[in-house]
Amino acid sequence: MGAPEFNPMEIDLSLAKRIAAARRLVALTGAGVSAESGLPTFRGAGGQWNNMRPEQLATAEGFRADPKMVWSWYQHRRRAYRLAAPNAGHLALAELGTILPSVTIATQNVDRLHQRAGSRQVIELHGNVVENHCMRCNEPAGEVSLESDELQACRHCGGWLRPSVVWFGEMLPVEALESASEAAAAADVFLSIGTSAQVYPAAQLPALAQHNGALLIEINPEPTPLSHLAEAVFRAPSAQVLPALVKAIRQVS
Ligand code: BJW
Numbered sequence: 001m002g003a004p005e006f007n008p009m010e011i012d013l014s015l016a017k018r019i020a021a022a023r024r025l026v027a028l029t030g031a032g033v034s035a036e037s038g039l040p041t042f043r044g045a046g047g048q049w050n051n052m053r054p055e056q057l058a059t060a061e062g063f064r065a066d067p068k069m070v071w072s073w074y075q076h077r078r079r080a081y082r083l084a085a086p087n088a089g090h091l092a093l094a095e096l097g098t099i100l101p102s103v104t105i106a107t108q109n110v111d112r113l114h115q116r117a118g119s120r121q122v123i124e125l126h127g128n129v130v131e132n133h134c135m136r137c138n139e140p141a142g143e144v145s146l147e148s149d150e151l152q153a154c155r156h157c158g159g160w161l162r163p164s165v166v167w168f169g170e171m172l173p174v175e176a177l178e179s180a181s182e183a184a185a186a187a188d189v190f191l192s193i194g195t196s197a198q199v200y201p202a203a204q205l206p207a208l209a210q211h212n213g214a215l216l217i218e219i220n221p222e223p224t225p226l227s228h229l230a231e232a233v234f235r236a237p238s239a240q241v242l243p244a245l246v247k248a249i250r251q252v253s
């Protein structure tokens with residue numbers, strides 16, 4: 001038996017009004033937002049890291065120790081991302097961007113589904129899985145064919161190419177983190193959606209926003225370390241909550 005459907009009546013109209021009045025809304029998104037596009041999350045039930053240690057797959061040390069295994073894992077994920085489509089949650093966030101004056105999505109996801117759904121202001125905190133760069137000389141290398149899992153060599157120095165994502169122990173892209181922090185600090189409403197809120201520095205953005213006066217809302221079927229801070233919590237999948245929320249915002253606008 002599946003989880004019960006989210007009941008849109010759970011959306012308090014006074015909450016919808018506060019969101020509708022937002023001049024600047026920021027959404028921090030994580031892997032849970034793409035779960036209903038058929039893409040597994042990292043942690044928790046059904047997560048990709050249930051049988052693997054994160055440091056084997058998502059660190060430079062892990063890549064150096066077994067580049068073929070890590071590269072194959074990313075090629076496999078790239079193929080899954082290419083076949084996946086944005087879900088009702090991605091689409092609702094894109095629609096919200098057409099209703100409110102400013103909607104910024106700070107995503108930890110590397111799947112590009114927010115952009116494919118039509119969201120305009122998307123900050124990629126953990127890079128993206130589409131592009132590559134050289135492990136040795138850092139030269140950008142663009143996209144690669146997904147036909148084979150063979151390691152690819154850099155055209156400049158012969159080093160191995162790696163996906164342009166942010167691994168543990170690596171700095172987030174400076175501009176992305178700065179823009180996301182500025183947006184969070186200036187937000188009137190901050191949505192934390194589908195993230196376990198365990199990975200820093202992304203996980204500090206909700207508290208930064210709230211500290212600067214934002215209304216903090218969490219959308220996640222499971223509790224997170226953030227839940228006790230949030231003023232409103234929706235314990236249901238984002239592809240159910242977000243369309244209902246956007247509908248309610250339209251109704252009160
Ligand atoms: C649903 C749902 C549905 C399910 N609807 N929801 C401060 C304190 C402690 C440690 C640190 C700290 N600062 C930095 C660190 C170290 C480290 C860190 O945070 N470690 C923690 C684990 C403790 N951070 C870093 O290393 C970062 N770099 C850094 O800080 O640089 C500065 C520095 C460098 C050098 C020296 C010193 C300082 C980099 C972090 C990079 C993270 N990279 C990854 C991999 C990216 C590439 C790839 O995709 O392969 O990013 S790790 C992985 O976790 C991925 C994700 O973006 C990230 C977050 O995961 P997310 O999105 O939250 O997913 P899940 O699976 O955890 O959760 C899914 C959620 O969805 C769950 O809650 C479900 O309930 C929910 N859900 N279905 C809505 N339908």
Ligand code: ZN
Pocket residue numbers: 134135136137138139154155156157158159
């Ligand atoms: Zn190189």
